Amino acid sequence: MKREDIWSGTVVKKSRGLLDGSNLYRRVTVRTDDDRTAKVRVNRTLWNELAVGDRVVKDADQEPHRA
Structure with missing residues (x-):
């Protein structure tokens, strides 16, 4: 996925x-x-915070984050 993807x-x-x-x-x-x-x-x-089943969101030109 690209950095600008949402x-x-x-x-x-x-x-x-x-x-x-x-x-x-x-x-x-x-x-x-x-x-x-x-x-x-x-x-x-973020890797330490996430577990299988957690929601993740990626906004344009930003790093993925927990939803």
Whole structure:
């Protein structure tokens, strides 16, 4: 998904990993309201707050946040 996209959906999975060997990336898989699935990179604070089943909203040119 692009930074300028607007969407909302439900967290279906949380993951993290050292994809480049030095930086820890935190991602959530979101099923959007229009039934698409996307992996979205989020910051540590949001990743710690979210659980599977939580609602997430993404406004244009802003970071995803808990609804």
